[in-house]
Amino acid sequence: MLNQNYEPMQICTAKRALNLVFLGKAKLVETEGQDVISISARYPFPSVVRIDRYIRIPNRNVVLSRKNILKRDGHQCQYCGATGISLTIDHIVPKKQFGKDTWENLVTACITCNNKKGSRTPENANMKLFKKPKKPTRIHYLQKFIRRNNQSWKQYLYLD
Ligand SMILES: [Zn+2]
Numbered sequence: 001m002l003n004q005n006y007e008p009m010q011i012c013t014a015k016r017a018l019n020l021v022f023l024g025k026a027k028l029v030e031t032e033g034q035d036v037i038s039i040s041a042r043y044p045f046p047s048v049v050r051i052d053r054y055i056r057i058p059n060r061n062v063v064l065s066r067k068n069i070l071k072r073d074g075h076q077c078q079y080c081g082a083t084g085i086s087l088t089i090d091h092i093v094p095k096k097q098f099g100k101d102t103w104e105n106l107v108t109a110c111i112t113c114n115n116k117k118g119s120r121t122p123e124n125a126n127m128k129l130f131k132k133p134k135k136p137t138r139i140h141y142l143q144k145f146i147r148r149n150n151q152s153w154k155q156y157l158y159l160d
Contacts, residue, residue: 003057004053011142031047033149047152069103072133079110080110085111086110087109087110088109089109090113093121103134143159
């Protein structure tokens, strides 16, 4: 579901999306897959709808936690790419060098990489990060819900 300004808001069921369209509260933007068939009619399956009136969303920050850092990094070591093993949280700029507990300074690392890096910066340890860690946004959160049958969401989530 998109806000009136096309900003992605939330994920809802197809039924809810169609209801909003019928009530005149939203417009159908993208359809996908097979039509929805009722006793009396046939409707295109809603994939993306946009509401008619702008809704102000308070800035809901994602909480900085071990769980959310792992989630942001896809449970993957940001140095060697390992997955499915015990993971730790690494301070990019070590605490000893006054590195902070921030989204930008914390990454997922496997035990081997974390030990190898020790209390050095990646530059000093000659290790490279996959990507620059950022504070996750609502868009990142919604991107994780894309499945094979909702490819049309991508363009609204900046993935196309
Ligand atoms: Zn690693």
